[in-house]
Structures are given as structure tokens and as C-alpha cells.
Amino acid sequence: MAQKTELPPAEQPAPAAKPRSKPATDVAGLGRGRAAAFVAPAMALIAVFLVFPALWTIYIGITNYRLTGVQAREPEVVGVDNYVRALGDPTFHNSLFLTLIFVLFSAVIGQNLLGFSLARSLSTLRPVLRRVVESLVLLAWIIPSSIVAFLWLALLDRDAGTLNVLLQTSGFAWLIEYPLVSIIIFNIWRGTAFSMLLYSAALASVPPSQLETARLVGASRWQTLRDVVFPHIRGHVLTNTLLISLWTFNDFTPFLITAGGPNGRTEILPVYIYNTAITGGQMGYGAAVSLIMLVINLIIAVFYLRLLRERR
Amino acid sequence: MRRTVRLIAVTTGLALAATGCLGGTSEEQTDTERGAEATxxxxxxxxxxxxxxxxxxxxxxxxxxxxxxxxxxxxxxxxxxxxxxxxxxxxxxxxxxxxxxxxxxxxxxxxxxxxxxxxxxxxxxxxxxxxxxxxxxxxxxxxxxxxxxxxxxxxxxxxxxxxxxxAGSDGRVLFYNKELFAQAGLPEDWQPTSWTEILDAARALQGIDGVTPIQLNAGTAMGEATTMQGVLPLLVGTGERIYDEDGGTWQGNTQNIRDVLGFYQTVYGEELGDPTLQQEAQGRDKSFAEFAAGTIGILMEGDYFWRSVIEPTQGVAPMANRDEVVGFTRLPAMEPGSGIEEQDFVSMSGxxxxxxxxxxxxxxxxxxxxxxxxxxxxxxxxxxxxxxxxxxxxxxxxxxxxxxxxxxxxxxxxxxxxxRPGLAVYPQISVALQQATLDVVTGMPPEEAAAKYQQAVEAALGGADDIASD
Structure with missing residues (x-):
């Protein structure tokens, strides 16, 4: 690698040993055939694991394919019926609405703010204490979902849950009374580590001299934050928000805690798809909803990327 | 640019060619003697x-x-x-x-x-x-x-x-806790003959502190348990099966379905049962554990419950004193003689x-x-x-x-x-029934839940032709 970087090949004439009629147009000087050979394995992987499943999903989405029954053996093409049905289905609307609320409160607001506050306050802590807090936050992020789900069930259990013991509210069913709030708090707890790490790095890029100047001219904390810190980390904020929004939008872990219940009150889109496609066996409909979800993902991504470009 | 277009076209073509085989089960191995001589x-x-x-x-x-x-x-x-x-x-x-x-x-x-x-x-x-x-x-x-x-x-x-x-068959009965019955002044050898008598016993049990009088399986979280140990045994007690073999019709928004949902409304509306438990993701396991702990008075279950759940040594919620404490009795029809075939008592088997x-x-x-x-x-x-x-x-x-x-x-x-009818669409009907009970448990009037149920059945069957409703 190091040897190659010495010579920017595009500006070099073609090697003397192999004179060419045309100068190489490619930067690496590989030639079309070899370049294609290098890219081929990656393209093949993308085709097999990304393009093909995506097209497959589109195809299943226009059939009435089911997991069992006659339609599993002989699915029929039903055109856009599945999409029409989804867009007119109150359960789907409800699910989409829940997902947006879930993303807004747990990722965009919750993880962002908590992650930022942690990163900012930790920078002033003693290193030992800081490492302890950081490790704890990271732990929530690292532990496997199934174990985490079990811990949260034990925490929120109605009869013998830790929370009920602490608050002396035995018999209070948190997951039934406040299901959405529960999984929002759960997701904030679960995902804050990423925002904290990203903001820790971002805050280090703010020049101390500027902070010092702000302090000298008597700027308040809020003013410093708004006029000195934020302009430096704007890009990080958008990148972070984009990533955690998409992750949260596609997150399936809440299923392990509430299974979408009670009565669909935590049935966010990934759970809705699982419940209709796998448990309910309606593969065709599930595929159609998956595609709708993919489109929403793209819209979110494009929205943030636009924002990112404008602000720069 | 043109190359990109061509690439996409080729990839799409290939993928569509491959997708053409969706559903068509691959050629099965038909030689029944294959591997017969293997050592x-x-x-x-x-x-x-x-x-x-x-x-x-x-x-x-x-x-x-x-x-x-x-x-x-x-x-x-x-x-x-x-x-x-x-x-x-x-x-x-x-x-x-x-x-x-x-x-x-x-x-x-x-x-x-x-x-x-x-x-x-x-x-x-x-x-x-x-x-x-x-x-x-x-x-x-x-x-x-x-x-x-x-x-x-x-x-x-x-x-x-x-x-x-x-691998065998089973039947559904009412299990009850004899100790709680004695406390409530109810007979140890309990034989209710109508739904009203079940409710009367439950109301008597309501007086005991910390006890859920009757837990009746409901909701979607319990899956088929709701249908098989809840709705269907009650439904046959009103004189109708979920699917009428002779007429080829399913029960839609009928008086029978509304009666069953009405029973649910009484049980959970009067708090004779615990509606929260029916919504919990682990509700059925909890109902087992609570019955075993002696805090549920009456539970409708199959004999599976007796031999695998509260079985003293191997059960998932063992009851050491099962044989002395737990009684079982047949499920009565809504009223004497109102069950299918004019039966006084009913059950479902699977x-x-x-x-x-x-x-x-x-x-x-x-x-x-x-x-x-x-x-x-x-x-x-x-x-x-x-x-x-x-x-x-x-x-x-x-x-x-x-x-x-x-x-x-x-x-x-x-x-x-x-x-139960051995038809491929049955599981979808079952889910619709579970949803109807969940709606009632969470406060929807039975009439409304039954109308919603009718819509779900129509969606499953692709029309209202084979649905009985009144």
C-alpha cells in the first residue's frame, strides 16, 4: 500500500514496458479487465445477498404467497393488492405511527440528548470515574439482545419485578399500562452508548482556545454551546441522528420484551412484519410492507443527507 | 450510463428468472424404497x-x-x-x-x-x-x-x-382449587350446570383477598390456548360449532358468538378475572404459576394442565399437593341442554x-x-x-x-x-376469535367486537358467502 501511494498513478505515463496507444483512464492503471476482475467478487456478493433478496421481496410482495396452505404451493400474482391493503389498513397506520413516535422519542430526542449530555459531562470528570461510567453505558450496548430482554422483563415484571420492589408498587404491570413508554426508555438505555462515543470524539474537535475565549467574554453555558460548540459538531449531530434513526426504525429487540402487545400497542413496523409474515403466515403481505418500510428508510436517509449537504 | 442500465437489466432478468420458481415445490423424491438397504x-x-x-x-x-x-x-x-x-x-x-x-x-x-x-x-x-x-x-x-x-x-x-x-387425545374441563372453595363456602365436589353457576361461584371467591376467582383464557398472546381453552368450549355450550360441516358455514357475528363474548365481558368486566394477565406476553405461564400458587380459583384447561403443568414432580408449575387440592369438573353448557346435540355438558378435543x-x-x-x-x-x-x-x-x-x-x-x-375443523383456513379464524376476546377484555362491548370479528372472518375467507350471522 505504502509503495503505491508514492506515485499518484493517474499523473504518471503508462509504464514503459507496456506501451499503450491510449493513456490509462483508470486511476489504479489496472485496465478494464483486471479492474472488473477485482470488483467482481464484491459485485457478486452484493448481487447475491442484496440485489437478489430485494428483487425477491418485490416479487413476493405482488403475490398472495403464504407460509402454509394452498397459496404456499401455488401463489398467485395479485398485483398491487397487498400495497393497497397495507395503505388502507388501520393496523398498519397504527404501527407506522407507533414507529415514528418510537424513533422520535427514543432515538432523535432520547439517545441524542442523553448521549450528548453524557459525553459533555464526562469530559470534566476524573478519568477513573469517567471510565467507570463509560463502561457501564457501553455494557448496555454490548450485551446480547436476548439477555437484555430477559433483564428488562425481570426489572418490569408485574409480581416480582425489581422496579416494583423498589417503588413498592407490587402488582403494577408497567408493560401493560405504559408499554410504549417502557420500550422507549428501554431503547434509550440500550442505544445511548453510540451517541455518547460519537459525541465524545466530536467534542474533542472543538478548539480549546475558542472555548477559553468564550469564557473570557463572559458567554453563558448555553451561549457557548450554541455559538462555539455546536457549529463544530453540526455534521456529527446529523450523522449520528441519521444512524440512530435508521437503527431504531429497524430495531426488532422490543419484540423480545412485549411481542408487540398488549393489543398491538408496541407493534412497531419490524414487529408488525414479523407478526403478519412469520407468525400469521402472510408472506406476500409482509413482503409488501417490508418494501414500504424500505422506502421510508430511504426517505429518512435522503432527508438527513440533504440537511447535511445544506449545512456544510 | 448505458452500461449501468444494461447491468441493471441483466441482473433484474436473472433475478426474475430465479424468482419464477416461488412456491412450486421442488420435485419430490418419489422412490419410497430409497435408503432402505443402508447399514x-x-x-x-x-x-x-x-x-x-x-x-x-x-x-x-x-x-x-x-x-x-x-x-x-x-x-x-x-x-x-x-x-x-x-x-x-x-x-x-x-x-x-x-x-x-x-x-x-x-x-x-x-x-x-x-x-x-x-x-x-x-x-x-x-x-x-x-x-x-x-x-x-x-x-x-x-x-x-x-x-x-x-x-x-x-x-x-x-x-x-x-x-x-x-399421539393421543384430550379433553377440556374446569379445574378448581378445593381449598379456596372451602374458604368461600363452596362445595368441594363442585358440579356447575350452567354459566350462571360458574359466575356465582366466582363471585363467592371474589371475597377472598389476593385471589383471582376465575381466569378464562383470552387474547392473542396465548394463541391457540385462547381458542381451545376458552372460546370454542364456550361456543359449543351455546349449541353451535365454529364450523358447521353440513352447511359449510363458519360462525360470524351470531348470537352464539355474542353470548360467548358476553361471558368474557362479565368475567373481566366484574373483575372476576384478571384482564391484565391476558395481555401479558407470558400470560399463560403466569396463569399456570398463579394457579399452582393457589391464587386462582377456577381455570379452564385441558388434561394437559393436570399431567404436565401442575404434575407434582415434573410439571412446569408443580403442585406438591395436587391430588388433594385440585378438583376437576365438566364444563356446563350455557344452560342445561343448550349445548351441541342438546348436551348439558360440553368439551373440545384435539x-x-x-x-x-x-x-x-x-x-x-x-x-x-x-x-x-x-x-x-x-x-x-x-x-x-x-x-x-x-x-x-x-x-x-x-x-x-x-x-x-x-x-x-x-x-x-x-x-x-x-x-376443530381440519381446514387450512381454521388458524386464521382462530386468530380472529382471539382478537375478539382481547377486544372485550380491554373494554370493547361484545356487539362491537363480534362485528369486528365478522370482518376478520370475511377477510380470511375472501367473502361473506360461507359465514353465518344474525
């Missing part, structure tokens, strides 16, 4: 049973009896057999998804446990085949068939063809069984193992000291006298029992 054979058994957990007795039986005995017997014949057990201990719906995917992809165990109500949809999907197509005519020659009553064989049949060997995976490498040996598992000796070994209505009449008559619960189910309950 090294590997067979796998899959069941929703796990040692130390769900259906532990079955799991232990497979691991400690079936596998060693079968392997030894085959060894004597010079065949080196390895039998593996794929255990699961999950909700029935999850197990169903798993084996559907297994069978769909031509993988999975050679012998697979299946609930009887899944046979129709699995058969229609081509995931399972009639036994004669997998194994050949030797199936008809098995002497075990004459020991299995037709009604029980129907559990594992579809369109009059046998797809598997049934049962699962084992099928052969059509993709098995060794159909003959798999069938041999399956018949071994359903032999009289193996069946007696399975039930051990427990109580259970087996699929075999010879075994039943041998052990019937010993156990009060078993003889009660066999003599008093099963003759009154109704069965």
Missing part, C-alpha cells in the same frame, strides 16, 4: 418438548427410552442407526413457524411433531404428504391402526388421507401427532421408528405413572382403571367432545 442410518426426531421444561415427560421419553431401545433393536439387525432429538420448548406458534420453514426448504427432522390443526394447511402447502406416498403401502399393514379410534385418527388426517400417527418429513433420506427406517414410538410398549412407557388418554385403545383399557383423572376424561368428557 448406516441417521434419523432425527423433532418435537416441541425439552427436558426440564415444556413437555418434559415426552422429551425424557424420547431421549431415555425411544432412542436407546430403537438403536439397540436395530443393532441386533445389523443396522447402525443414530437417532438425534431436536428439542424445542417454545410457544406453539413459534414452533409452527420453525417447522414450516424447515419443511419448506426440504430440511428438518425426519419425524416431526405437529398439532392436528396444522395438518390441513401443511398438507395444502405440500410440506407433508400422505403416509402411503412417503413410505408406500406398508403403512396400511401396520397393526397399530386398529387400536386407534377413527375420531383420533382424524386429528392427523386431511381429505380422508392419513398424514401422520396421532391432539397432535407425528408426521414423516417427505424429504427424509430413509423413509422405511423413519416409518419403522414412528411405529416403534407408537407401539403399545412405548406408549405405556411414555405415560409412566401419569394420567393421559393415549391414542391406543389397548393401552387405554389397560391403564384406565388406575387413574381417576384419565378415566374421568375418557368416560365423562371425550364422549361429549367436539373437534
Amino acid at each position: 448406516e442410518v441417521t434419523l432425527t426426531i423433532a418435537a416441541n418438548a425439552v427436558s426440564g421444561g415444556k413437555n418434559a415427560e415426552e422429551a425424557d421419553w424420547i431421549e431415555n427410552y425411544v432412542i436407546p431401545e430403537f438403536v439397540a433393536a436395530q443393532e441386533a439387525e445389523g443396522v447402525d442407526v443414530t437417532v438425534e432429538f431436536q428439542s424445542s420448548g417454545v410457544d406453539d406458534e413459534d414452533y409452527k413457524s420453525k417447522i414450516a420453514l424447515d419443511l419448506r426448504t426440504g430440511s428438518g427432522a425426519d419425524i416431526v411433531s405437529l398439532d392436528g390443526i396444522w395438518v390441513g394447511e401443511f398438507a395444502e402447502a405440500g410440506y407433508i404428504l400422505p403416509l402411503t406416498e412417503v413410505v408406500g403401502d406398508t403403512v396400511e399393514e401396520w397393526d397399530g391402526w386398529e387400536q386407534i379410534p377413527d375420531a383420533v385418527q382424524a386429528n392427523m388426517s386431511f381429505n380422508d388421507e392419513r398424514y401422520g400417527v396421532p 391432539g397432535g401427532g407425528r408426521v414423516l418429513n417427505p424429504a427424509t433420506e430413509f423413509p422405511q427406517q423413519a416409518w419403522e421408528l414412528l411405529t416403534f414410538m407408537n407401539s403399545a410398549d412405548a406408549t405405556i412407557e411414555l405415560i409412566g405413572d401419569g394420567a393421559r388418554l393415549t391414542q391406543r385403545e389397548d393401552v387405554n383399557s389397560e391403564i384406565l382403571a388406575d387413574d381417576p383423572m384419565l378415566s374421568f376424561i375418557a368416560e365423562e368428557v371425550v364422549p361429549l367432545s367436539a373437534y
Whole structure:
């Protein structure tokens, strides 16, 4: 690698040993055939694991394919019926609405703010204490979902849950009374580590001299934050928000805690798809909803990327 | 740019060509004698049973009896057999998804446990085949068939063809806690004759602190348990089956459905039952644990509850003093004589069984193992000291006298029992019923829930033609 970087090949004439009629147009000087050979394995992987499943999903989405029954053996093409049905289905609307609320409160607001506050306050802590807090936050992020789900069930259990013991509210069913709030708090707890790490790095890029100047001219904390810190980390904020929004939008872990219940009150889109496609066996409909979800993902991504470009 | 377009076009073309095969089951292996002469054979058994957990007795039986005995017997014949057990201990719906995917992809165990109500949809999907197509005519020659009553064989049949060997049957009764009944001044030998009498007993139990008088399975989280140990037994008590075989119609928004939902409304509206529990993801396990802890008065369950849940040593929620404390009584019709066939008491029966995976490498040996598992000796070994209505009449008559619960189910309950329709669409109707009970439990009036249920049934059947409503 190091040897190659010495010579920017595009500006070099073609090697003397192999004179060419045309100068190489490619930067690496590989030639079309070899370049294609290098890219081929990656393209093949993308085709097999990304393009093909995506097209497959589109195809299943226009059939009435089911997991069992006659339609599993002989699915029929039903055109856009599945999409029409989804867009007119109150359960789907409800699910989409829940997902947006879930993303807004747990990722965009919750993880962002908590992650930022942690990163900012930790920078002033003693290193030992800081490492302890950081490790704890990271732990929530690292532990496997199934174990985490079990811990949260034990925490929120109605009869013998830790929370009920602490608050002396035995018999209070948190997951039934406040299901959405529960999984929002759960997701904030679960995902804050990423925002904290990203903001820790971002805050280090703010020049101390500027902070010092702000302090000298008597700027308040809020003013410093708004006029000195934020302009430096704007890009990080958008990148972070984009990533955690998409992750949260596609997150399936809440299923392990509430299974979408009670009565669909935590049935966010990934759970809705699982419940209709796998448990309910309606593969065709599930595929159609998956595609709708993919489109929403793209819209979110494009929205943030636009924002990112404008602000720069 | 043009190249990109061409690339996309080619990729799309290839993908579409490949997708053309969706659904069309790959050409099945049709040689029933394949692998019959092999001297090294590997067979796998899959069941929703796990040692130390769900259906532990079955799991232990497979691991400690079936596998060693079968392997030894085959060894004597010079065949080196390895039998593996794929255990699961999950909700029935999850197990169903798993084996559907297994069978769909031509993988999975050679012998697979299946609930009887899944046979129709699995058969229609081509995931399972009639036994004669997998194994050949030797199936008809098995002497075990004459020991299995037709009604029980129907559990594992579809369109009059046998797809598997049934593994026994069951019945639904009301279990009640005699100690709580004594505290509430209710008779220890309780025999309610109408829904009203059930409610009266529940109201009497309401006076005891910290006790849920009656827990009636409801909601979608419990899955089929809601339908089979809740809605359907009540429905047959109103005089209608969920599916009328003669008329070919399903129950829609009828008075009978509204009566059943009305009963739910009374139970949960008056807080005779705990509505929160019915919404919890682990609600059924909790109802087991609470009954075992003596905080639920009355629970409608199958005999499974008696032999696998509160069983003193191996149950998932063991009750050491089960035999003294727990009473069981038949489920009354809504009013005396209002049940199907003008019965005073009603029940629902079901049962699962084992099928052969059509993709098995060794159909003959798999069938041999399956018949071994359903032999009289193996069946007696399975039930051990427990109580259970087996699929075999010879075994039943041998052990019937010993156990009060078993003889009660066999003599008093099963003759009154109704069965679920073996149609592929049934599971969707079942989910609609579960949703209707959930709606009522969470406060929707029965009329509204029944109307919503009717819509769901119409969606499942693709129209209102085959639906009874009034």
C-alpha cells in the first residue's frame, strides 16, 4: 500500500514496458479487465445477498404467497393488492405511527440528548470515574439482545419485578399500562452508548482556545454551546441522528420484551412484519410492507443527507 | 450510463428468472424404497418438548427410552442407526413457524411433531404428504391402526388421507382449587350446570383477598390456548360449532358468538378475572404459576394442565399437593341442554401427532421408528405413572382403571367432545376469535367486537358467502 501511494498513478505515463496507444483512464492503471476482475467478487456478493433478496421481496410482495396452505404451493400474482391493503389498513397506520413516535422519542430526542449530555459531562470528570461510567453505558450496548430482554422483563415484571420492589408498587404491570413508554426508555438505555462515543470524539474537535475565549467574554453555558460548540459538531449531530434513526426504525429487540402487545400497542413496523409474515403466515403481505418500510428508510436517509449537504 | 442500465437489466432478468420458481415445490423424491438397504442410518426426531421444561415427560421419553431401545433393536439387525432429538420448548406458534420453514426448504427432522390443526394447511402447502406416498403401502399393514379410534385418527388426517400417527387425545374441563372453595363456602365436589353457576361461584371467591376467582383464557398472546381453552368450549355450550360441516358455514357475528363474548365481558368486566394477565406476553405461564400458587380459583384447561403443568414432580408449575387440592369438573353448557346435540355438558378435543418429513433420506427406517414410538410398549412407557388418554385403545383399557383423572376424561368428557375443523383456513379464524376476546377484555362491548370479528372472518375467507350471522 505504502509503495503505491508514492506515485499518484493517474499523473504518471503508462509504464514503459507496456506501451499503450491510449493513456490509462483508470486511476489504479489496472485496465478494464483486471479492474472488473477485482470488483467482481464484491459485485457478486452484493448481487447475491442484496440485489437478489430485494428483487425477491418485490416479487413476493405482488403475490398472495403464504407460509402454509394452498397459496404456499401455488401463489398467485395479485398485483398491487397487498400495497393497497397495507395503505388502507388501520393496523398498519397504527404501527407506522407507533414507529415514528418510537424513533422520535427514543432515538432523535432520547439517545441524542442523553448521549450528548453524557459525553459533555464526562469530559470534566476524573478519568477513573469517567471510565467507570463509560463502561457501564457501553455494557448496555454490548450485551446480547436476548439477555437484555430477559433483564428488562425481570426489572418490569408485574409480581416480582425489581422496579416494583423498589417503588413498592407490587402488582403494577408497567408493560401493560405504559408499554410504549417502557420500550422507549428501554431503547434509550440500550442505544445511548453510540451517541455518547460519537459525541465524545466530536467534542474533542472543538478548539480549546475558542472555548477559553468564550469564557473570557463572559458567554453563558448555553451561549457557548450554541455559538462555539455546536457549529463544530453540526455534521456529527446529523450523522449520528441519521444512524440512530435508521437503527431504531429497524430495531426488532422490543419484540423480545412485549411481542408487540398488549393489543398491538408496541407493534412497531419490524414487529408488525414479523407478526403478519412469520407468525400469521402472510408472506406476500409482509413482503409488501417490508418494501414500504424500505422506502421510508430511504426517505429518512435522503432527508438527513440533504440537511447535511445544506449545512456544510 | 448505458452500461449501468444494461447491468441493471441483466441482473433484474436473472433475478426474475430465479424468482419464477416461488412456491412450486421442488420435485419430490418419489422412490419410497430409497435408503432402505443402508447399514448406516441417521434419523432425527423433532418435537416441541425439552427436558426440564415444556413437555418434559415426552422429551425424557424420547431421549431415555425411544432412542436407546430403537438403536439397540436395530443393532441386533445389523443396522447402525443414530437417532438425534431436536428439542424445542417454545410457544406453539413459534414452533409452527420453525417447522414450516424447515419443511419448506426440504430440511428438518425426519419425524416431526405437529398439532392436528396444522395438518390441513401443511398438507395444502405440500410440506407433508400422505403416509402411503412417503413410505408406500406398508403403512396400511401396520397393526397399530386398529387400536386407534377413527375420531383420533382424524386429528392427523386431511381429505380422508392419513398424514401422520396421532399421539393421543384430550379433553377440556374446569379445574378448581378445593381449598379456596372451602374458604368461600363452596362445595368441594363442585358440579356447575350452567354459566350462571360458574359466575356465582366466582363471585363467592371474589371475597377472598389476593385471589383471582376465575381466569378464562383470552387474547392473542396465548394463541391457540385462547381458542381451545376458552372460546370454542364456550361456543359449543351455546349449541353451535365454529364450523358447521353440513352447511359449510363458519360462525360470524351470531348470537352464539355474542353470548360467548358476553361471558368474557362479565368475567373481566366484574373483575372476576384478571384482564391484565391476558395481555401479558407470558400470560399463560403466569396463569399456570398463579394457579399452582393457589391464587386462582377456577381455570379452564385441558388434561394437559393436570399431567404436565401442575404434575407434582415434573410439571412446569408443580403442585406438591395436587391430588388433594385440585378438583376437576365438566364444563356446563350455557344452560342445561343448550349445548351441541342438546348436551348439558360440553368439551373440545384435539391432539397432535407425528408426521414423516417427505424429504427424509430413509423413509422405511423413519416409518419403522414412528411405529416403534407408537407401539403399545412405548406408549405405556411414555405415560409412566401419569394420567393421559393415549391414542391406543389397548393401552387405554389397560391403564384406565388406575387413574381417576384419565378415566374421568375418557368416560365423562371425550364422549361429549367436539373437534376443530381440519381446514387450512381454521388458524386464521382462530386468530380472529382471539382478537375478539382481547377486544372485550380491554373494554370493547361484545356487539362491537363480534362485528369486528365478522370482518376478520370475511377477510380470511375472501367473502361473506360461507359465514353465518344474525
